[in-house]
Amino acid sequence: MKAELPRLGRELLATGTGVLACSIHEYLSGPLGPHRAVLRLKDGPGGELLQFAWDVTLADFVQVEAVGREEAMAVYPFGAEMFFQDYVALLQGRLQVWDVVGGAMECWHIGRPLDSLVYAFFGVYGEHQRPDLAALSYAGLAVGITAPAGAR
Helix, strand or coil, rough: CCCHHHHHHHHHHHHHHHHHHHHHCCCEECCCCCCCEEEEEEEEEEHHCCCCCCCCCCCEEEEECCCHHHHHHCCCCCCEEHHHHHHHHHCCCCCHHHHHHHHCCCEEEECCHHHCHHHHHHHCCCCCCCCHHHHHHHHHHHHHCCCCHCCC
């Protein structure tokens, strides 16, 4: 899972989210540093919340101390919270992006709806960008793989 975060970080730059995130300098909590978005993964190994901040200077996600949702929303202009197992299933091709962002993922953002991490995830993990994951998903559907509980 952590091996995928550099790719997500690089590809986020070319999305509406990335463009807007790189262009702003202040947010609710004051001046922004390099961390402009956050990915929060619930129920990770050991049941803990994992939190990764998108560092625009590195174009990568770095693990940061997990804080409460309200604090995260005050610090990061863009955020996504989803189940750890759903993100892993997306990366393994057991779920497709719309299975995850359609209900189990919660996001916040500034700007237009197209500037959210929901649309960024479509741009990074959609069939047109990751046909390998889509092919795995379709093959799994053919043999009866079911979605994890968090994605229902």
